[in-house]
Amino acid sequence: MSGWRHPTLGASIDRETTLTFTFDGQSMHGFAGDTLASAVLATGTRVLGRSIKYHRPRGLWGMGADEPNAIFDVRYSDVRLGDVHLPNQRATTTWLQEGMDVSSVNANPTARRDRLGWMDKLHQLLPAGFYYKTFMALNWSRYEPFIRRMAGLGKVDQSYLPPADAPQINASCDLLVIGAGPAGLAAAKAAAEVGRSVWLVDSGTEPGGSLHRRGGVINGASWQVYANQCIKTIQQSGGRFLSNTTVWGVFDHKLFAAWTRNVQGPDRHLRIRAQETVIATGAIERPMWFANNDLPGVMSSEAALHFLNCYGVVAGQRIVIATANDASYAVADALVKAGSQVTVVDQRADAPAIDGVTQYKDNLVTAAIGKNAVTAAAVNGREIACDTILCSGGYTPTVHLWCQDGGKLDWNASLDALVPRASTSELKPVGATAGQFGLAAALSAGHDLFLHTAAPATSVQNPRAQAPVRPNPELPGRQWIDLQNDVTLKDVGLAAREGYTSVEHLKRYTTLSMATDQGRTSNFAGLAAMAAVTARTIPKTGTTTYRPPFEPVPFSVIAGRRRGELFNPPKRLQLEAVHKSMGARFREYGGWLRPAVYGTGPEHDLAQQQALAARTTAAIFDASPLGKLEVIGPAAAQLLDFTGYMRMSTLAPGRARYGFMLAESGILYDDGVVFRISENRFIVSASSSHVDGVRFRLEDARQDRFGRRQVVIHDVTQALVTLTVTGPKALEVMEHAGIDCLDLPHMGVVETHLDNQLLRIARISFTGDRSYELSVSARHAEALCTRLDQSLETIGGQWIGLESLMILRAEQGYVLVGKDTDGNTMPHDLGWDGPMKKREDEFLGKRALFTPAGRSLTRRQLVGLKVPTDSPPLETGSHLVPITGARRSLGFVTSSYHSPNLNRPIALAMLESGFTLMDQQIGCFNDGRIRKATVTPACAFDPSGSRLDG
């Protein structure tokens, strides 16, 4: 036992509220305000986990996101959330709650008595990269299961489904200040004083950052007074302070992602765009490197001060501080005052004197001694009994966000650190992030960003430059570079000897800095060690790439709320309620909720019966989702000629033409009918699910080729409702409804009036029968619907849904782009080769049609397939294979139905060289069975087209 709770210290805890919890089955207690780390440390527990590879015992190192060892599985019950299971929680950033059941990871059964502790004895057999060389004999899958069982962090409880209720908040602000330590506070306050609206963000519950542990007097009062003044000034100028919020990533166009932790309700995810950003993210203390520097009891000295002043937890009874800088002396002083026995081992000969402390100047800690925890420190051949070794190997500026934004780093030899290079990012680093160490320097730097008045005053002196501390390969024993991924100094040397001298190769070969702590404590040591063994400088050695997230963020926070159906809401018809009243059953088609069939009974039977009725009487269906893209202007015809496969400039006003839109690759993107309403006005009737895409492509070409005074595009799809009357009695239905269209020829279009409202009638057909598409403005749709329905009732006929329509169009061989075509289909594969042969002008996708692939004789082509009348329809998706010889896929069935009008199955398929295989037999392979089918033309019903005028 070493850590203990001081009777009075600890500004962040509420001693009136005791919380009980268990760690590895042992009952413990802490106080409200404790983190798991402070609560466990206060109990004197030292072994908090096991290392990932060697299963060495590990204790607490740090105080925040830098913690590599104290990773816990946490279970508790919550009024709002029920039974909660959170794997891999960092003890230093997880708040203690009543009744928590906490267990160490990578340990069995407990961290203290781990069954795999013997693994460490095999360490000479398990150097870096051993698995790349060792597990070669058999397939990797033979080794993987037991390796996974032995290594890895927490276990996911698959029965626990956390609520996905984290709101995603989009926000923007004038000035974003990241970090509410002294530099961030000073910058935010100064900016607010000159009228800026500031968002100050900090991962802590209260502002202050390092002031919480270091303390200080600012402007003659305690730092808390100054911090409160800052927040008040920020709020008065329209800004805000976001506590418990971590900015975890910088993305393109200065988008900052931030995660707000919330115990009472769901966490929040913020996406912040700022006009200007200041980063004041501080610095991280480096370890010292000596033999066994991973033993429980070896800690960061800043962390010890943090636990003492914030939580009243003293790291140990007998403490050795290994340092090479002035900052550790305040730690020593505080620990002595708290009641610990402290020895300072300073690498410098000119170390300052300190009262009440045994001091060894110009000395090094060369080893930590102990089995499962520190019992002594070896100092230049002398053993000093102790239970804790606090390390301070200098400070590394926290430049993650700077680098994520593309900022570069420069080596500053006097600071012994990589610092942001000016003008390589628009972010403004300030304070320790920029290498401005010390309270006075931080306050002054933050203040001076926005104001040229006197900076906040403090009596705290800036520290002297830190002496360089490096891993020393001369020292005996294993020195740990990366605690979380078990990388030693010798591993770095091995990587260099094997040729992995680039830091990026070193990282991947040894897994250095690839753990969830993002290499905060290991990165610098790895660079320094590699620089030393390759006789290069640190700047020449370079750094690895900094990527988001800054610290692990729960997926549930990034993913946002579970939306159910709202995740991708369908578009809904204006007449949905009317269709429902007529018995429609709805289904989603291409993003629209549309009637599948009408009536009760089996859906298949209804579709068959309604498809039969449509060919014998009349039918009406809702075609509103068809695109209505108005292309208007003197260059409208020119634009459509360029974007379409068929020429539209030759279309006469009042006429319609079927056409294709191709991608630049010559592949079919969409098909549809184009109406020419007047000389300068066309309407592109894109297929229902492609309206947005066609609009985008038209707009793309327009902006690329035409000025704004030549042609414009308006998508008015949802302004109009379209009802289609089809069938042999369609004309009768129209006439009985009082809609005059006798003279309108097939592929004719006219704009007229009905009840003084605009009505567009287009005589185009998707069923192969005489059809009329009637479009009116949405507010008049019900009146038109009623009129047609009454007429239908008198003449005879039915409303049909999409399931019947699919049968009718398949009987005719009409394709659905995307269903009957694939990512290779070109227009000539459907038999439409006229424009390709005749058009001499340029159009989108033309060149690709004439490539060797486009002209290949073995292209898949659209055909029909016929099977015996009494057999069931072919399975859609069946592969087409040769009847004899080696089996290979020649294509596939794209659509397949029973045709009630032909009283036999019909199918459409894409078949290799299909046009040359008419009347030949082909195999249809599905689910291990081959059925024979005869290749036919795609159109199975009324190939002469006589019914279009019937």
Place this chain on the structure above:
Amino acid sequence: MDERIWTDAPLTMGNPLTLGATSISMVQPPETAYLISGDLQAAQQLLHANAPMLGLLNDCLGMKSYVIRINRDSELLVSHNLLDLQSGWHTEGFGLSDATDLYAIFKISGREAELVLAQGGIGDVSSRSASAAVMFANVTTLLVRNKTRAMRYGCREPTLPI
């Protein structure tokens, strides 16, 4: 996912959706609306010389007719009076289409209306933009303000950055 499980009916007039202190309801569409693209200055001189041009979250309270700017060369002319303009190309240099029923109009009101906007995609309701077009819940919408009430014109047009 079962593709047939959807809400029984879309949001309809007179049935507001209430979320705590915030209410979202459909609003009666205007008498007429037209999409206009091309030379907007020419369109303004010819069609709506006196109608104010509204950008993001500009106030339309009490206006009988106004113009919502969509992007550099397109706008929506909204009028609560019946206008009878000819769809098609106007030789002055602009195209016009009837868009009276093109947009579903929603009113978002209440104490947390701004939070609804923030979650839907509008980061800062105080930000200024000449264009009222924003992505809201992945749908291109036009957003103007009606006193303290935020109103949006829903639209599913993909708009290229211009």
